Amino acid sequence: xxxxxxxFKNIGRNGWMTIASVGAVxxxxxxxxxxxxxxxxxxxxxxxxxxxxxxxxxxxxxxDEEQIQNLGNEIEKINGVQSAVFSSKDDQLNSLIDSMGxxxxxxQMFEQDNPLNHVFVVKTADPQDTAPVAKQINELQGIxxxxxxxxxxxxxxxxxxxxxxxxxxxxxxxxxxxxxxxSNTIKITIMARSKExxxxxxxxxxxxxxxxxxxxxxxxxxxxxxxxxxxxxLTGYYYLVNNISQHINYSFIEILPFNPFAFQLALIIVAIGxxxxxxxxxxxxxxxxxx
Amino acid sequence: MILMKDVHKTYxxxxxxLSGINVDIKQGEFVYIVGxxxxxxxxxxxxxxxxxxxxxxxxxxxxINVNDLKExxxxxxxxxxxxxxxxxxxxxxxxxxxxxxxxxxxxEESPAVIRKRVMEVLDLVGxxxxxxxxxxxxxxxxxxRVSIARAIVNHPKIVIADxxxxxxxxxxxxxxxxxxxEINDRGTTILMATHSKEIVNTFRKRVIAIxxxxxxxxEHRGDYxxxx
Ligand SMILES: Nc1ncnc2c1ncn2[C@@H]1O[C@H](COP(=O)(O)OP(=O)(O)O)[C@@H](O)[C@H]1O
Ligand SMILES: [Mg+2]
Numbered sequence: 001x002x003x004x005x006x007x008f009k010n011i012g013r014n015g016w017m018t019i020a021s022v023g024a025v026x027x028x029x030x031x032x033x034x035x036x037x038x039x040x041x042x043x044x045x046x047x048x049x050x051x052x053x054x055x056x057x058x059x060x061x062x063x064d065e066e067q068i069q070n071l072g073n074e075i076e077k078i079n080g081v082q083s084a085v086f087s088s089k090d091d092q093l094n095s096l097i098d099s100m101g102x103x104x105x106x107x108q109m110f111e112q113d114n115p116l117n118h119v120f121v122v123k124t125a126d127p128q129d130t131a132p133v134a135k136q137i138n139e140l141q142g143i144x145x146x147x148x149x150x151x152x153x154x155x156x157x158x159x160x161x162x163x164x165x166x167x168x169x170x171x172x173x174x175x176x177x178x179x180x181x182x183s184n185t186i187k188i189t190i191m192a193r194s195k196e197x198x199x200x201x202x203x204x205x206x207x208x209x210x211x212x213x214x215x216x217x218x219x220x221x222x223x224x225x226x227x228x229x230x231x232x233x234l235t236g237y238y239y240l241v242n243n244i245s246q247h248i249n250y251s252f253i254e255i256l257p258f259n260p261f262a263f264q265l266a267l268i269i270v271a272i273g274x275x276x277x278x279x280x281x282x283x284x285x286x287x288x289x290x291x
Numbered sequence: 292m293i294l295m296k297d298v299h300k301t302y303x304x305x306x307x308x309l310s311g312i313n314v315d316i317k318q319g320e321f322v323y324i325v326g327x328x329x330x331x332x333x334x335x336x337x338x339x340x341x342x343x344x345x346x347x348x349x350x351x352x353x354x355i356n357v358n359d360l361k362e363x364x365x366x367x368x369x370x371x372x373x374x375x376x377x378x379x380x381x382x383x384x385x386x387x388x389x390x391x392x393x394x395x396x397x398x399e400e401s402p403a404v405i406r407k408r409v410m411e412v413l414d415l416v417g418x419x420x421x422x423x424x425x426x427x428x429x430x431x432x433x434x435x436r437v438s439i440a441r442a443i444v445n446h447p448k449i450v451i452a453d454x455x456x457x458x459x460x461x462x463x464x465x466x467x468x469x470x471x472x473e474i475n476d477r478g479t480t481i482l483m484a485t486h487s488k489e490i491v492n493t494f495r496k497r498v499i500a501i502x503x504x505x506x507x508x509x510e511h512r513g514d515y516x517x518x519x
Contacts, residue, residue, distance in 0.1 A: 002396070199380055202340075203441070204369035205397035207362075 003209075007216030010189045011224075017188055018221065021181040025225025025276055028174040029269050033233045035167040036265060041255050042160050049156065053127050055134045055148040057084075058117040063142045068118065071142050075120055078136050080129035089116040117144060175276060182221050182280025183287075186214050190288045197289070211289060214281050222277020223270060230266045237262040292318040292480060293339070293449070298348035300334050300504075308334040310504040312348070316482070318448065321475045323491050324484040325515060326501040332484040335501060336453050339482070340372045341365050353448065370398055373442030373450040377457040379434045381426040381441075387413070388422040391441045398445065412440040416470055432463035439470055443479070450474060452483045461489060468494050491515035 011018050057075065059068060068086070075084040093114050110116075124133050134146045190197070200210050241258045293316040300309040308331045316322055324332045337343045338350055341357055350357040353371065360368060381390050388409055395405045413419045416436040426434055435455060442450055452471070456464035468490055475481045485491060491498060491514060498513030499506055508516065 195380070196382055199382065199393065200397045201366075202369065202374050202380070203394040203397060203445070204366040206366045209397060209399070 003212035003216050006213035007220055010193075010213060010217040011220055013189070013192065017181075017185040021178070021185045021221050021280075022225045024174075024178040024181045025222055025273055026228050028171070028178045028276070029226050029229035029273055030232055031174060032171050032272060033229050033265060033269050035171060036268065037233070037237060039160070039164060039167065040261070040265075042156070042163065044256055046156050046160060049149075053124075053130050053148060055122040055124070055130060055137060055146055057120040057122055057134075057137045057146050058144045059119065060142050060144045061117060063118075067142050071140060072120060074140055075122060075137055078133055080124050080126065080133050082123045082125045084120045084122045087119045087121050089114045089118050092116045092119055175272075178225070178276050179280045179283065182218055182277055183284040185221065186218055186281045186284035187288050189214065189217060190284060211285050214285050214289070215278060218277040218279075218281025218284075219274055220277065221280070222273040222275065225277070226270045226273030229269050229273075233266055233269060234262055237265070292316055292320075292353060293482075294349075294351040295338075296349045298338065298350060299346045300331070300338065300343060301346045308504055309338075309345075309501075312501075312504075312506060314499065314506065314509070316480065318480055319475070319478050321472070321481045321496040322483070323496055323498045323513075324482065324501060325486075325491060325498055325517065326507075327517070328486075330501045331504045332501055333453055336451050336482065336484055339449070339451055340369050340374060366398075370445055371447050371449065373439075373445070373447040375435070375438050375442045375450065375452040375455045377454040379426070379438040381434060381437055383426055385425075386422065387418055387424050387426070387429070387437050390426065390437055391444050394441045394444050400445075408444050408446075409440075412444045415443075415473070416440045430463070431459050432466060435459060435463075435467055436470065439467070439474075443474055447479065449480045449482065452481070454484055454486060456485065456487055456490060464490060465493070488515040488517065 059071065063071070072084055072086060075081060093110060093116055096116075097108060120137075122133070122137065124130050130148050134148045137143055138146045197210060238258055241255060293314065295312050295314045298309055298312040299307075301307045312335065324335055326332055334343060338345055338357070339352065341360065345358060348358075352368070355368060357368065382393065385393060391409045391412060392405050395408060400408075410419065410422075413422055416439055418433060418436055418440065421429065421433065426437065429437070435458075439450075439455075442452075450471070455471075456467055459467060464487060471481055471483065472494065495512045495514075497511045498508065498516070500508035500516060
């Protein structure tokens, strides 16, 4: 109890340094929050796409029913194929029209003279097998071409890994700046209270007792710094989910739902703030308290 | 009670402060440490509560070996030793009462015990009616009495004072000495480094004279022995 009271007192005493270090934590955590929201959503999307990968094997226009039957059997025999479902060119046109929404109207004129192919929709047991399986299907007699979103998944993963590296470097830099500022604030407190600390040692206060208020001060600085970021994350993500997502029609872009994602993110932000604060005070206490 | 055997102290910068100290001080004794400036008196005193560590030799206090006492046990050693300095070391923003209570609060004594003991010692040093004053509102002698009250509030067996009258006039010094005598009469061992010929020669006690890091004289009811 005394430690908590002393911790609060310290914060009140160092006005400007307190504001500077809380500000640094705030900036850091806003960026950490935005970055985490982006990364976690991108990861989720990549997972979704991976699950959705399918191979559209287009059948040559000239193929007759028997040939199509045989093709189906051959495809199912290929290693790694989970299922091969026939989809007629009319099904294809309908689903195309559906997926286009309002723009789909234009395609209805093709209903009489459908330019599309019959298709085998092939799924592999393991998404990683998609490319080799597609290649094998493509070599079969009677297949005109295969389409499996060549490279899209790979590109997304590649983008993710770049974004992650750049983000991590940026955020580590900010986190260390925030830790440094906090440790400086605590250092000032320690200096300002050196006489008091000296007397505490003289009369036999334990080291743990002397250190506690400084840990609490650090913890408070970190947690105070997380208030604004948490507010921004909660409101920002709420608007994102409710407004932006309505305007995006690509099926694979599906952002994580507000509840529980935004709350989990807020919790992580507070935890990182607390960690920055405690870490900063530990550094300072080790260096300057000498107890 | 306090036993030193062949104690040496060389500071990190190479200065030899003590070079072979042997003493045996019994419970309840009152001992002056005298000697010229730079002789090693403060070093001698600071060894007692592990403010400095000896380079060589052994120090035993109440059968505790102070040399190899673990860091985390040092606070408990200090709870048995009250320390008084020349410059009082009071916290300026705390009242007389709070300054004394501080010593018990930081060792997590219960509020009831704190209240009782603080009032007792303030009574002993004659400052009961100034409990609410700030240090700045007191004379030097009164401030030193507050620091003595803080040193004894936890009922230590030993009180150590480094030139406690160094900043005080002779009349005030005598009043402070009477308080130390009273504490000593209750059975507390007192070790006092001092430069005051007048005090040593008026209040006759055991005198240990240190010169150049060595004990050159140790006599009961001794005199100051130097021209002040
Ligand atoms: N912390 C220290 N570091 C280095 N030298 C010191 C330190 N404290 C005291 N000394 C030196 O040790 C010697 C003894 O000092 P001290 O014990 O303070 O003597 P006294 O109290 O008798 O004047 C002096 O030469 C002093 O300069
Ligand atoms: Mg001295």
